[in-house]
Amino acid sequence: MPLTDTHCHLDLDTFNSDRQAVLERAIQAGVERILIPGLSLTSSLSAVKLAESHPMLVAAIGVHPTEASGVEPSTLNELRALSRHPKVKAIGEIGLDYYRDSAPCSLQQKVLKEQLALAAELQLPVVIHFREKGGASGGDCASDLMKIMEEWGTGLRLEKSPLAERPGVLHSFSGTLETARAAMRLGFYLGVTGPVTFENGRRRQDLIAALPLDRILLETDAPFQAPHPHRGKRNEPAYVRLIADKIALVHSCTTDQVAAATSQNAQRLFAWE
Ligand SMILES: [Zn+2]
Numbered sequence: 383m384p385l386t387d388t389h390c391h392l393d394l395d396t397f398n399s400d401r402q403a404v405l406e407r408a409i410q411a412g413v414e415r416i417l418i419p420g421l422s423l424t425s426s427l428s429a430v431k432l433a434e435s436h437p438m439l440v441a442a443i444g445v446h447p448t449e450a451s452g453v454e455p456s457t458l459n460e461l462r463a464l465s466r467h468p469k470v471k472a473i474g475e476i477g478l479d480y481y482r483d484s485a486p487c488s489l490q491q492k493v494l495k496e497q498l499a500l501a502a503e504l505q506l507p508v509v510i511h512f513r514e515k516g517g518a519s520g521g522d523c524a525s526d527l528m529k530i531m532e533e534w535g536t537g538l539r540l541e542k543s544p545l546a547e548r549p550g551v552l553h554s555f556s557g558t559l560e561t562a563r564a565a566m567r568l569g570f571y572l573g574v575t576g577p578v579t580f581e582n583g584r585r586r587q588d589l590i591a592a593l594p595l596d597r598i599l600l601e602t603d604a605p606f607q608a609p610h611p612h613r614g615k616r617n618e619p620a621y622v623r624l625i626a627d628k629i630a631l632v633h634s635c636t637t638d639q640v641a642a643a644t645s646q647n648a649q650r651l652f653a654w655e
Contacts, residue, residue, distance in 0.1 A: 383641045384414045385626060386648040387619040389475075389509065389553055389573060389601030392418050392439070393428045396605045396616060404618045405436065411620035412641070414438060417652065419475045419509050419553075421446040423457055426464060433469040440654060442472035442509050450485035450493040458496055465504050471652040473501040474509025475553055480523040481513040487522075491530065498534045501550075502543060507651055508550035510570075512557070519585070520558040528564050535568040548651050551599050554607065559592055566597050571651055573601040576609035576617060579628045591632045595643040599651070600625050 387408070397404055408416065418433060419442040420426030426443035433441040443464050445453055464470065476497045478490050485493075501508045510531075514521040531549075538546035552565050555572040562572055572593060578586040590598070600622050602609075608617035609624040626640045633640070648654075 383412045383638050384645045385412045385622050385641045386415045386417075386600060386645040387413055387602050387604075387622040388417045388551065388599045388648050388652075389419055389575075390416050390604045390619045391421075391606070392416060392604070392619070393425065393432045394605060404620075405438075408619035408622075409438070411623050413619050413622060414645070415440065415648065415654070416619050417442060417471065417509075417648075419472075420444050421475065422449045422452060423460055426461065430464060430467050430469055439469070440471045440652070441467075441469050442474040443470055444474045444476040444497055444509070445493060446475055446511060447477050447479040447490040447494065448482050448484040450490045453493050458500055461497075461500060462504070465500075465506065470506070471654060472507050472509050472550070473497055473504070474550070475511045476508060477511035477553075478523050478527050479511060479513045480515040480521075481517060487526070491526065494530060495534075498530070502534070502538060502541075502545060505543070505545050507545065507548050510550055510552050511554070512552065519556060520561065524557050524561045528561060531565070531568055531570070548653070551651060554601060554603055555589075556586060559589055562589065562593060566593075571597055571599045571647055573599045574625055574629060575601050575603045576607040576613070576621070576625060578632075579609040579624055580613060581610065587628070587632050590629060595629075595633060595635075595640065596647060598629065598640075598644055599647055600629075600640075600644045
């Protein structure tokens, strides 16, 4: 059963003492590929460096919206140079975060648009983070984001860019069904993380039930968002299976079917062998 964890911060310090064992457990659990997203230029460099260490690891590079204030004029050029590395499969994670007050919304939007333009130039799909003020499921953040995505998607189609067929993923999706449908119309995939397994995860489960399997990606977001029964503890890529189990339950199919479909989706989106 081939599982793919399309979002795992395996480069973070919390894995320094046992990273190899974590990888071994992932392999034991059937995980065949792990994508490590960047959060800043520095973290993008460490994601790529770590990806070099094992054939199953690949990287995304980009500046997270909470890091938008740290973007300098040279940052985009450095990301562009780093993108030539064969392990780099996407630009991310990028997006909007109105939950944490770390950068003004207007600056976040500017930095997002710059990185979307870079992704179009490099023909790399994007990994999008978005989070509402107060942790709500729908609001300004979703509507600002979808406006920007629609503009970008329209531009890609006008330029007949092949990226229009595989623009990216909305990471750890917790928005409304309406936002999910708008994203799918643009060709986006939706990332499903640990909270779908929680006993109070009913809203996310209902949402996932309404999404076709061919639009879903599995993401642990480790070390964050550990699924049940590891809630509150350090998450790791082996637990991606627990998310697949829950989706299988919600979709009345087998975990194998979920694993196969979501791994194919990831292959289609990130265009790896
Ligand atoms: Zn993340």
